[in-house]
Amino acid sequence: MVYIREAHAIDSASPLGGAGHPIVEDPIDIGERRALAKVCMSKLALEPIPALVDDTDDAVDEAYGAWPDRMYLVGRDGRIAYQGGEGPFGFLPAELEAAIERELARSKP
Amino acid sequence: MKIDPMSSVHAIRSSVLFGLGLAAACQGAGAREERPREAPPVGDGAARSRAAEAVAAPMDVAGTIESRFEYLVAKYDADGDGAVAIDEYDRESGRFARFDRDADGVLTAADFESGGAGMDAEVLRGFGQEMAFLRAFQSAEEPERLTGETLEASLRAADMDVDGALDAAELGALFERETAPEDGLGARMWSMMMRDADPVELVTSAVDQDGDGVLQTPEVFAYFEEQAGDDGAMTGGLGGGSRRGAGSARPAAGGRGSRAAEGEVAPDFELEPPGGGEAVTLSSFRGARPVALIFGSYT
Numbered sequence: 353m354v355y356i357r358e359a360h361a362i363d364s365a366s367p368l369g370g371a372g373h374p375i376v377e378d379p380i381d382i383g384e385r386r387a388l389a390k391v392c393m394s395k396l397a398l399e400p401i402p403a404l405v406d407d408t409d410d411a412v413d414e415a416y417g418a419w420p421d422r423m424y425l426v427g428r429d430g431r432i433a434y435q436g437g438e439g440p441f442g443f444l445p446a447e448l449e450a451a452i453e454r455e456l457a458r459s460k461p
Numbered sequence: 462m463k464i465d466p467m468s469s470v471h472a473i474r475s476s477v478l479f480g481l482g483l484a485a486a487c488q489g490a491g492a493r494e495e496r497p498r499e500a501p502p503v504g505d506g507a508a509r510s511r512a513a514e515a516v517a518a519p520m521d522v523a524g525t526i527e528s529r530f531e532y533l534v535a536k537y538d539a540d541g542d543g544a545v546a547i548d549e550y551d552r553e554s555g556r557f558a559r560f561d562r563d564a565d566g567v568l569t570a571a572d573f574e575s576g577g578a579g580m581d582a583e584v585l586r587g588f589g590q591e592m593a594f595l596r597a598f599q600s601a602e603e604p605e606r607l608t609g610e611t612l613e614a615s616l617r618a619a620d621m622d623v624d625g626a627l628d629a630a631e632l633g634a635l636f637e638r639e640t641a642p643e644d645g646l647g648a649r650m651w652s653m654m655m656r657d658a659d660p661v662e663l664v665t666s667a668v669d670q671d672g673d674g675v676l677q678t679p680e681v682f683a684y685f686e687e688q689a690g691d692d693g694a695m696t697g698g699l700g701g702g703s704r705r706g707a708g709s710a711r712p713a714a715g716g717r718g719s720r721a722a723e724g725e726v727a728p729d730f731e732l733e734p735p736g737g738g739e740a741v742t743l744s745s746f747r748g749a750r751p752v753a754l755i756f757g758s759y760t
Contacts, residue, residue, distance in 0.1 A: 353755050355735065359698065360760035362529050363556040366588075366699055368760060371579040375532045376760050380552060389735035392759035401755070404732035404741055415728035416721045418756035420698040421646070426727040426754065430747035435723050438696040439757075441595070441647030442605030448753060455751045 353403040355389035356413040359420035382408055425451045428459040530573045533560065544569045588699040590667035591688055593660040595695055596651060597635040604641040607695040612685055616678060627676040633661050647697060 360368035361378035369375040374395075379385035382405070389405045392398070406412045413419050421439035425448060426432060434451030436442055526532050537545045545568040550557050558564070562572040574582060595607055598615040619631050641647045668676050668684045688695050720728050731742045746752050 353757070354732070356756050356758055358758045358760045362532075363552070363559055365559070367529075367559070367584055368580055369529045369532075370527055373580060374759050375526065375529055377552070378556070386733075386735045386737065388759055393735065395759075402741075403735055405735055406732060412728070412730045412732065413756065415730070416754070416756060421755075421757040423756070424721065424727070424754040426743065426746070426752040428746075428748065428751050430726055430744060432721055432723050432725055432727050433751065435721060437603070437605035438698065439605070439646055440650050440697045441599065441641050441645065442697075443646035444642055444644070446642065446644055448755075452751070452753065459751070
């Protein structure tokens with residue numbers, strides 16, 4: 353999991369919050385973003401998945417065109433084996449699953 | 462992020478669909494039908510201790526505070542008057558202005574529907590309009606990205622009586638098309654968002670400027686141009702205008718994700734886990750294992 357810029361912070365141009373949706377202000381520094389990532393991983397029971405946090409320059413987000421959500425598979429050779437579409441319509445776990453199976457079959461060590 | 466090949470597939474399938482804010486969004490959409498709760502008066506003993514909790518752990522308010530206004534008061538109301546004046550707020554004034562609907566320099570319950578309990582209906586409606594528009598005109602080949610070319614092609618194909626405009630029936634027919642996989646995040650969000658809404662009404666209200674109930678091609682393109690990002694396409698990041706960097710001075714990447722195409726070397730990075738500690742470098746996995754990257758955020 354690579355934790356990036358919020359999709360719907362309450363003080364952003366695309367705010368959501370309340371009625372069960374988390375109420376979150378946009379993190380203004382890496383410390384706030386890390387704290388929020390921790391809460392996210394815990395509240396959504398994602399802790400089995402290792403997480404990393406993008407710096408607030410959003411460099412990794414931009415390199416991968418990731419916002420609001422997106423999936424990739426990097427092959428054993430360091431090249432992109434699968435580039436998912438931009439979320440939400442392009443966010444398809446079944447595609448990632450298939451890509452993982454292909455990659456594991458392709459690149460047995 | 463490294464994955465154990467044996468368990469990864471199941472972990473990703475179950476976790477990802479229910480993570481990345483989808484669980485929160487599901488709860489949010491369901492709760493829309495509930496009556497909004499009153500924000501409790503500040504000064505009430507129970508409210509004060511909830512407020513103290515919120516300030517101590519501001520990122521962990523789910524379950525203690527349900528309203529945006531209550532959250533802001535708990536965090537910023539230094540003089541305890543139940544409102545947040547601009548001098549009590551310590552972030553960018555542009556962000557304050559987004560909350561301050563009546564632009565009186567103070568955030569009060571009046572700036573939020575129902576005191577801020579529940580989601581902002583106007584904002585949700587705007588998202589619904591965007592999503593319905595995208596859904597109407599998206600291609601099956603690339604449903605996540607609506608370009609001008611795709612829009613033109615969809616319009617031409619939909620205009621069955623070839624009069625240069627779409628009426629309600631022609632628009633309705635567009636939603637019958639199966640363009641996105643049923644098990645994807647987009648399809649799930651679509652069914653959640655359209656539970657109480659009519660997609661034809663949403664698109665018509667967003668696009669029909671002259672009020673004749675029919676969507677003329679220029680009207681459709683006018684809405685598209687407003688919503689499209691710097692790369693000229695609409696994707697499903699709702700409130701997509703924010704991708705133009707509102708609230709920040711970041712320049713748009715030249716062609717989103719252009720450095721990260723299939724077959725290209727994955728852009729390298731070195732990032733730390735949320736708890737801090739040892740940074741992980743993507744390229745360190747080369748030759749050892751594949752790496753699945755799932756990008757997202759809590760909201």
